[in-house]
């Protein structure tokens with residue numbers, strides 16, 4: 001369902017992703033983990049075509065991304081549901097309108113749109129906010145709108161970039177169950193998170209550990225692990241440069 | 251498909267309410283631009299008409315000898331009207347000329363006996379006539395010469411002055427007009443298109459985020475474009491119509507403003523084709539700008 005081979009990505013001279021190789025089958029659930037800045041978002045953005053493939057190969061839902069034409073992007077995105085780290089919801093439109101967007105793009109009949117939006121909104125506890133403009137919602141509620149919009153179209157592939165980052169532990173555990181349900185319906189899920197707690201809620205899931213843009217660890221044989229070069233020192237924590245005391249305190 | 255398109259068109263209208271100030275500013279800018287273009291065009295059209303309408307109009311100033319028998323002169327005036335291509339005659343008897351002179355000098359009307367008592371019975375001014383023709387001859391030069399000679403040979407005529415000045419300007423304009431008119435119109439159209447198009451494009455920046463999101467959830471380009479096209483077309487159409495209304499209003503206020511000597515110009519309103527162009531051009535450029543706004547893919551960044 002998702003195949004990634006020797007995928008690398010560079011921003012200018014900075015390599016955000018280095019030689020990633022792994023495969024997921026239909027119905028797999030993958031935790032994409034690693035410290036902040038490891039390249040999780042970069043990998044996901046490559047997978048939904050927001051970044052062009054520069055080096056290596058990748059395919060999602062039987063669509064090869066490295067040869068994907070510009071005009072094929074809409075087709076890819078209709079197969080892939082994405083929960084964006086920065087939500088990407090329209091603040092001036094209502095919850096209802098935001099969630100309905102992927103369905104309307106597909107030209108679904110209005111009654112069907114209403115039915116599915118209601119069902120998803122209820123599952124995410126948004127049924128009382130359907131007519132509220134998203135700009136008026138709290139961060140956690142906006143995040144749930146973003147999740148609902150990815151769920152509503154029942155995609156074959158679901159990519160979620162830290163979808164519970166703004167939610168309290170209790171709620172994120174509940175949402176975890178929804179993601180698992182989604183997997184049970186046959187979808188392939190990639191869930192980027194750095195929360196060990198959350199990963200414990202789904203012990204059967206695959207885990208890919210990214211660091212400095214490279215795969216440093218994985219718990220299944222479908223991923224190729226790159227060992228960190230020995231000479232590289234690991235940085236621990238963040239330290240401030242010592243204060244300049246020569247002229248005394250300001 | 252049809253239903254989706256209808257919905258998108260409806261949404262295009264509804265969405266304009268989402269960013270009212272952007273729309274109002276865009277509309278104002280488009281209206282201003284079309285209005286200014288219209289004013290320029292009105293000037294051009296009026297000039298064109300003035301210079302083109304006096305086709306070959308030539309006036310002859312005819313002076314009779316002072317002291318000529320008035321009955322004879324008046325009989326000749328009557329005959330001038332039967333000349334070919336005759337369009338108008340303005341005559342002054344010596345008496346009238348003197349009174350006119352008096353009025354000019356004193357600023358009020360009075361009889362010449364009162365003004366110039368010493369001139370009674372020995373008016374030194376000649377009888378004059380301004381005869382206008384609008385000849386439509388193959389050889390204008392020859393006609394000019396013949397008519398001048400005919401007038402010169404009338405009994406009692408001392409001097410004939412031909413004043414083809416307006417005509418020369420008119421002829422120059424008719425020759426050069428094509429080369430001036432069309433490039434000017436083309437340039438104005440280009441300018442109008444650029445300004446309107448850019449204004450509409452800028453107004454769509456407010457919706458760049460929305461365009462990105464639509465593309466991210468898999469909307470094909472036509473789906474993203476349709477509401478924006480409706481938006482761009484509406485702003486262009488409304489701006490054009492509003493500007494035309496303003497132009498018409500301005501025209502009604504000033505159209506007789508220049509009707510005084512020596513200009514005697516009647517300001518003309520734009521012909522229907524130009525009115526239509528002033529509405530169609532902003533509408534089309536508004537649509538084109540909206541179309542191009544979705545050409546790139548903002549969802550696909552570096």
Ligand SMILES: Nc1ncnc2c1ncn2[C@@H]1O[C@H](COP(=O)(O)OP(=O)(O)O)[C@@H](O)[C@H]1O
Pocket residue numbers: 011014016034035036037038039040041042043552
């Ligand atoms: N558009 C960009 N331009 C330059 N650098 C970028 C860009 N996007 C991400 N990066 C860099 O790439 C690295 C990986 O980023 P990201 O994939 O967002 O990390 P994560 O999601 O794992 O926190 C970071 O160091 C980030 O600063």
Ligand SMILES: [Mg+2]
Pocket residue numbers: 040041042085161
């Ligand atoms: Mg990230």
